[in-house]
Amino acid sequence: MKIVTILGARPQFIKAAPVSRVLRKKHTEIIVHTGQHYDANMSDIFFEELNIPKPDYHLGVGSGTHGKQTGEMMIKLEEIVLNEQPDYVLVYGDTNSTLAGALVAAKLHIPVIHVEAGLRSFNKKMPEEINRIMTDHVSEFLFCPTDTAVENLKNENITRNVLNIGDVMYDAVLYNKELAQEKSTILADLRLEAKQYHLITIHRAENTDDVQNMKNILEAFAQIEEVKVWPMHPRTKHKLASYGLRVDTIPNLKVIEPVGYLDMLTLECNAKKIITDSGGVQKEAYFMQVPCVTVREQTEWVETLETEANILVGTDVEKIVAAVKKDVRPVYSEVFGDGKAAEKIVEAIEHV
Incomplete structure (x- = not known):
């Protein structure tokens, strides 16, 4: 065949x-x-x-x-x-x-x-x-x-x-999770402590192509006091520059280049919460049993919403901040x- x-x-x-x-x-x-x-x-x-x-x-x-x-x-x-x-x-x-x-x-x-x-x-x-x-x-x-x-x-x-x-992404996570823990040095490189930072990924066109959405997202990040790590997608970086929006004034935000899969798994696994608009990252957060906040109005991964493992917030500043601060204790199951x-x-x- x-x-x-x-x-x-x-x-x-x-x-x-x-x-x-x-x-x-x-x-x-x-x-x-x-x-x-x-x-x-x-x-x-x-x-x-x-x-x-x-x-x-x-x-x-x-x-x-x-x-x-x-x-x-x-x-x-x-x-x-x-x-x-x-x-x-x-x-x-x-x-x-x-x-x-x-x-x-x-x-x-x-x-x-x-x-x-x-x-x-x-x-x-x-x-x-x-x-x-x-x-x-x-x-x-x-x-x-x-x-x-x-x-x-x-x-x-x-x-x-x-x-x-x-x-199949669950297959990949199970296969590579231990390898990531052995090989990745990303936490040490960025001087991060496990469960002491939030991980950010934003790249969907519905957000990056809308200047107001990006302004709201950045304002929310500015109101979240804890350490935030953002491996920034090249497209997002280009869009922010075209809008004249700066991220260097946001407190406790570490913007880094996109990272490889093993480094990303390590960042996800050790994050306190994950803030994303990515479908794949929503699932990886679920697999890692890390609470997720999704900056979209809908998700195709509705199973992740059932026990607040994932919270949909759109691009409303108050909703983003409240969801990140919320103390949630999700129950995870083998729905995938x-x-x-x-x-x-x-x-x-x-x-x-």
């Missing part, structure tokens, strides 16, 4: 690592990196740390408008898929790379495997929501991380080859599976 796997962004590299490990024991995998994340700290380091084989193709698409980026990916991916003639094309998540790969494969009548299918925020202003819906509706295999995702697909009349296999999602994916494909 020959599979072309299409990757483009940090979360996809993490999800691909456990699946590639299992897949390559018996089958051929061709990895295509679209170049959607092209900064070394957002791309290359993940392949090295996670022992993902180097991409067979690197498209170097880079940033751009949604139409330009997706279109350029499709043009280049079509040539590769025609050349490789795979049995399946495998895509992850909800990025423009996901949609481009799914559309190219579907139009060439090559079955699409979508890992992390069925997620819905029910907010079509989010580009990720459009990507999810479109990808799910052209996919042959839909591997869901939760029962909620399966139900979402059922509500859209998608029931064939839909399986809840758990979350047993950490063996990768094996279940490969087994399902093999038994078609």
Whole structure:
């Protein structure tokens, strides 16, 4: 069996690592990196740390408008898929790379495997929501991380080859958590003490493309007195500069460059709370049993909200500050599976 796997962004590299490990024991995998994340700290380091084989193709698409980026990916991916003639094309998540790969494969009548299918925020202003819906509706295999995702697909009349296999990111966390504790020196490097700082990640377009949202977020951070660590996404850094917004006046804020996966796991595991707008980081916070505050109006990871493991606050200054200060004692459960999602994916494909 020959599979072309299409990757483009940090979360996809993490999800691909456990699946590639299992897949390559018996089958051929061709990895295509679209170049959607092209900064070394957002791309290359993940392949090295996670022992993902180097991409067979690197498209170097880079940033751009949604139409330009997706279109350029499709043009280049079509040539590769025609050349490789795979049995399946495998895509992850909800990025423009996901949609481009799914559309190219579907139009060439090559079955699409979508890992992390069925997620819905029910907010079509989010580009990720459009990507999810479109990808799910052209996919042959839909591997869901939760029962909620399966139900979402059922509500859209998608029931064939839909399986809840758990979350591949949980596989990755379980596999790499101990390695991170052994190898990462990030706490010492930043002179941080465990559970004495808050970790921040902000990069979603719904926030970074809105100057008022970013002003509110920065104002909230200024009112949170404790130490805050912010590995800043290049896109966020660029947007703040374009708005003329400064972060160097915010007390006890350490802004650092994006970090690798092992360093990120260490920062997440040892944080007092995590403040984010990232879907992947919300889940990693849940896996690490660290309370999370999500700077969005909706989340596709509704399971994390049930016991206040995750609190939605939007970009309201008072709500952000109150949620960070709130003393919560969440109960965590195995809603994201047993950490063996990768094996279940490969087994399902093999038994078609």
